[in-house]
Amino acid sequence: MTNTVRLNPVGSMSQLSQLEMNLLEQSTTDDMYQIFRNCCLAVLNSGVEQDDAEALFETYKNFNVKLARKERGVKIELINPPQNAFVDGKLIAGVHEHLFAVLRDMLYMSSKHNAQFDSAKHRIRTPTPANIATHVVFDMLRHSDALGSTEPANMIVCWGGHSIPVEEYKYTKAVGYQIGLRGMNICTGCGPGAMKGPMKGAAIGHAKQRVKTGRYLGITEPSIIAAEPPNAIVNELIIMPDIEKRLEAFVRISHGIVVFPGGVGTAEELLYLLGLLLDEKNKDQKIPLILTGPASRKDYFEAIDDFVGATLGKEAQSMYQIITGDASKVGSALNIAQEEVLEYRRKVGDSYSFNWTLHIPEDFQQTFIPTHESMKALDLSLEQPISSLAANLRKCFSGIVAGNVKAEGIEEIKRHGPFELHGDASLMRKMDVLLASFVKQGRMKLNGAPYEPCYVINVPDAES
Amino acid sequence: MTNTVRLNPVGSMSQLSQLEMNLLEQSTTDDMYQIFRNCCLAVLNSGVEQDDAEALFETYKNFNVKLARKERGVKIELINPPQNAFVDGKLIAGVHEHLFAVLRDMLYMSSKHNAQFDSAKHRIRTPTPANIATHVVFDMLRHSDALGSTEPANMIVCWGGHSIPVEEYKYTKAVGYQIGLRGMNICTGCGPGAMKGPMKGAAIGHAKQRVKTGRYLGITEPSIIAAEPPNAIVNELIIMPDIEKRLEAFVRISHGIVVFPGGVGTAEELLYLLGLLLDEKNKDQKIPLILTGPASRKDYFEAIDDFVGATLGKEAQSMYQIITGDASKVGSALNIAQEEVLEYRRKVGDSYSFNWTLHIPEDFQQTFIPTHESMKALDLSLEQPISSLAANLRKCFSGIVAGNVKAEGIEEIKRHGPFELHGDASLMRKMDVLLASFVKQGRMKLNGAPYEPCYVINVPDAES
Amino acid sequence: MTNTVRLNPVGSMSQLSQLEMNLLEQSTTDDMYQIFRNCCLAVLNSGVEQDDAEALFETYKNFNVKLARKERGVKIELINPPQNAFVDGKLIAGVHEHLFAVLRDMLYMSSKHNAQFDSAKHRIRTPTPANIATHVVFDMLRHSDALGSTEPANMIVCWGGHSIPVEEYKYTKAVGYQIGLRGMNICTGCGPGAMKGPMKGAAIGHAKQRVKTGRYLGITEPSIIAAEPPNAIVNELIIMPDIEKRLEAFVRISHGIVVFPGGVGTAEELLYLLGLLLDEKNKDQKIPLILTGPASRKDYFEAIDDFVGATLGKEAQSMYQIITGDASKVGSALNIAQEEVLEYRRKVGDSYSFNWTLHIPEDFQQTFIPTHESMKALDLSLEQPISSLAANLRKCFSGIVAGNVKAEGIEEIKRHGPFELHGDASLMRKMDVLLASFVKQGRMKLNGAPYEPCYVINVPDAES
């Protein structure tokens, strides 16, 4: 029996033109429609702790989505939707909004920024030229009303694992609570774990402070959304075209960044940011960066710190502060830093809501598509400029994330076996140690089954 | 001495990207910048009763406008602005908003719809292809948030002269008051006279009814804005690319139309609408249309009615109701009609806020550029389908408006003398009578000086 | 046939207890109910230009009002209401609110401040003890939420005639417009004429400045409301127990006062204020006071100025500024004065929204009930302290207002003939001249019929 749910329009794209309707006309062969449908499915999967996109798509093969123009605007019709996001038969309002956010961003990518979709690979076919990447990031954020206010948003970006133990999860809530108590907002990659905890905590902090305009901003991308479906607390959901623009959105919209324990995705994010901050042109930037976790996770951060020290050097290590077991101290440190962040923006005449003056080298902006070739070709030697090494390490971790949880990557690995990584022996060993620790701590995947690595690390013979 | 005023950003385009800033960089040679500057100047001229664009531009030759990105968003800097819109040295908030509306719409035309500007002619260089005209109209309205609400807007479009005697002006206020008392909103071409009175009246009606969300929507175009600067009550200002899209916006957004006495512009609007309604595909459309004025203007409407009867026939006459000297009856009639308008939208599943099902033939959508050739070439014979005649009469009046008040048209006339109009003798005579009556009643121009026609009507010899 | 209209509750008193319902139970013998009913009738008479309370009550003898408790709160049921305030059969929202304001204030007077009503005289039976008068005024204003904001209200009190010629009325609109353009609010006695014009003008000014929170505060009293029914623009209506508390409310809530041409009521208000300002304890007070009218009313203000000079002296004359024919100058002067008003409040730690530090001598606070005795007993000699003279003149004019338009006063005059006034010959002559000019200019009554004075002025023989 077919179960159909009709949703009233919400948000700025509640009215669509015929041209736009045509773009998303249900059609099993059309790439854009397929990705739109899958993103909707992912959003509806809110609250389910599962990071296997393929399994999700398999389970809901008979799910479908249609648009219908009505007197009050366009309606989204869901056919055979998953039931998790329904309460007494009614879709949770937050999830309802997320569906219209998917619609909004997919249409805008396509009609304003000419994105072409590749549904087989669940991504955009045509990479954005680097020279307009920042404009696209900005325009997507503005169009989704994420830059609207003229007041400083005090947006704290929280990075960390989607698959984390209860103790760490509680700690992310505690930190979020302290951030919320100080009137600051939260932005994450919008999945479970460290991407959900801080928002939950901040919601309570905001309630106590009577902050009714608290922002829980989730920034995702079509290729990851199914693995990390946005939780319903996210009250602003934005779908960026690819991981590079997602990372750029994180750093340009932030007024402070917190890194919780996580796996390769978190490592990718940290290396991306450190790579930028090491750039000479960014030496005056003010971006408070705190690595934090429960008191018991001291070792974890020492391992990360060692890896950074051994690869990017002391300067990189000086760019963050490690705090363990003290959520209130994290909140205070971020709060105090806000003044100098805003002072800097004022001084250089930069926007409070979008950090234009942060320089992002092309190497960090260009779309990296992880394939067996591109992964193999990565230069992972220590004999290169530090910024370049950071960029390559970032890409390397990005590829592993894809191999772990992105539909496209999983497919590739299934077909051709694990990615091969090449590089200096000493660097390769360090990576091996770091990645092995992530595996051991269960940070790679959610399901709890033994993890099968999607990569092999080749330590050069010469050094063996 | 230079007088510089810096304006804080308001509205959805308060943040701009570098690419966008570059588009509007001050440059005396750039077409887009020139038109932007002129539109700003026109907006600042709010409240001045003057419809001579050239005189305005001449007076404020040393006026300039710049953009500057600051921490709270982009600022508009006005250099040597006219002082009319300032109160105790502070710009009126409504005018302030209008400047940002100009910025928003000019950028959007350019960056989303690829408009290229021709500053010498004060218009867009590249006409929109007819097949996407409706999409552009819709997208411009949506982008300016004019379609946002899912509630029926009950938007009453008021047409009428910009140059009208006090008695008529008071009557437009009275009708606006009755419309506002019934909770309906007002949309006009946003200049003085019949475009301002209904808004002023409605503002009082809304105040009495505690309607805080009253809408006073002004739809203009770059080539007319200087002659008919938006009054500050307009709380939504939209600049459409050209008159054809402006007319389309009026009719698609309306839930009822009132025509007050006016000159050729008003005649153009009326003929445009009658042309559409006569189309077979629109026979089920519900668009209440009321021609109204003070009791003393009975003759005026009889003349109009005669002209319509003689040219478009009885069917056309049956599409409107003429009410004189009874503002309250106008309000009631519109109010009562709302139910069937909404009923129709529900029945056909059309949007409450944009009349998609209204068919607009290509002939009405295509940009008509009035030149001596195009005006001369107009087929003004009675031997053609009525819809086609309506389209041509519309263009003819449109050309006369241009010759009267648009910078481009005035320039053409100055250079090459009046437009020549050709057609059937009987039709030409009727036009002559109608136009002569407009001249006599002072409806052509504001300044009060004797009117010098920008046209000559050639009555064919055969019939002389 | 009975026509019954049921009104949904609005405002803070939308829920009533059984005890409160009982207080207002329909009962032809109960004083409070009678006054409540009459005030409702007066409010429903909004927009009618008539100041004869008796005629109004006579016309709507079969009007009745009932309360009914329903699931969404208490409903007011109107039986056979006047139709002026209905639009297409629906009560104007502003008038709807006013009815609930009447309910709120009548109940609060009674239940919190123990007011007992005397319906025969259409006033409160038990005068408030002077020592708590200020508390009552304050508490009534706070309860009606007129003091809510912590921001300065920039409340401009406008006094002036209810019966004025068109030219003066237009001028009051122009001044209101200039006040509204500067973001200031309007408070009046809430009837027609100079009490309505400034609000109408300010509503347009506020619309242009996008002020959505514009306040149009009307302060009335049970005994005058029928003669001066609140216009529907009034968005905060407050019913004070008596004229003395109404005057106190005006001056304590104001941040500036404008006096337009008017009759005896206006003279009463001006003398009240001058009497206060002449008090030694108020010498540091900042209350900008402007007497203004069209350019053609220069003579009028000269006459007033002369009378003030001759009675209260030069010091009193120095307390106001006379501006004629320049609405914009009035707006500017008030705007500029705001800074020092607020500076004074800050300095003495007084509330922005209620002028506690203004000293009001008991003589000005005590309820004065005009009867033939009390009027005759007034000491109108120049041989008394100026403050005392001001108080007595205030009472004298107050009595004449009652005799002109208050139900109770009209009744008294009908029964016992005009009030006799006694005093110094020179003062009596000046009064005679002033009052005669009011009569001649038609400022006493609205109806246009020849005015029959409700007073006789006795000039002592000795001086004849």
Added chain:
Amino acid sequence: MTNTVRLNPVGSMSQLSQLEMNLLEQSTTDDMYQIFRNCCLAVLNSGVEQDDAEALFETYKNFNVKLARKERGVKIELINPPQNAFVDGKLIAGVHEHLFAVLRDMLYMSSKHNAQFDSAKHRIRTPTPANIATHVVFDMLRHSDALGSTEPANMIVCWGGHSIPVEEYKYTKAVGYQIGLRGMNICTGCGPGAMKGPMKGAAIGHAKQRVKTGRYLGITEPSIIAAEPPNAIVNELIIMPDIEKRLEAFVRISHGIVVFPGGVGTAEELLYLLGLLLDEKNKDQKIPLILTGPASRKDYFEAIDDFVGATLGKEAQSMYQIITGDASKVGSALNIAQEEVLEYRRKVGDSYSFNWTLHIPEDFQQTFIPTHESMKALDLSLEQPISSLAANLRKCFSGIVAGNVKAEGIEEIKRHGPFELHGDASLMRKMDVLLASFVKQGRMKLNGAPYEPCYVINVPDAES
């Protein structure tokens, strides 16, 4: 060193008259001031898990509070406040609001309802006459704006222990979450434990449903507030004069009641409600009543159910539903019941926001002051009407609560030893069993020390 914090006014009582300021003038001898000060101290103790009022007062002996009138309204000055409620030196906004709620309610009790305070006993000296009790309850709720909306509030009252184990606390959060997900609101006695958990859960549920107007209503009384300080999520705090009016407020404002495991206070609440529902006049009332706890608490509810059955009988048992271990089922049951609650209110024409038609017998309204005499005198025999037995049992439990946590009660017990309870042997034994189980489960007091009963149960000899 003195630490002084000045708080800006918030809420409806941000402006005070001089008379009101005088009432609360700092004065160590004045009863009202003392209670005001203590309530402020209690509110500032938000978040501290401590239910010993005396200990609190002892710790903060040098705490003081003053009022100061400033230009923006009255400021509250705190001298040496506890630091728990401050974040980075700034008072939590929720607590800030609570202080002004205390001010508002204390003043209103005193000035409107003539309450006289007895600071030695930390309560009101003069009990309200029963005939106006409901009016007072209503008026206090309305004045604090708790009845404002005309929409059904769907207010779910949650009762349960302030001292509960973690497992139960988590369950209260889960139930609150399910209630919030369904858009319903929460009202509790506003302390820790089962009074805080449901609000926290609902806050997350509301966030997911984009409910920005979620209500977390806390109703307390001067004599309990110190033992059960309101948590900062409470966004509407109301201080009722005594426990009887607090109970009446709970039941009249509710649209459904949830009882979590608790101690004697919870038992008091349950018996109060059952007593009312057993009254013949309330037989048509619709008040969904659910007893719920974690799956592991089945025994607890069986014990309660037995006690109710043995004392009040089967009919009483039929008035509630027991659900264990299924928060979602609790949410659904309440949600479904709302329709019939509202239907009933509509049918009888009762307010959605205050259940006027619920009959509360005088015996339940009259203030019961627990003393050694009054407790001893309680008729706890089974030989009396059930409603009367319920009333007496309610009083009995109320006395034990006082002896446990209210300042006054603790003092009495300290001076005169435990309260003696007399009654039928079988009833006494049942009470003994029930109370002993509360003691054993640690539900009497928070501190964890062995509980010393404030009562002795006398089982009659005859039956021994």
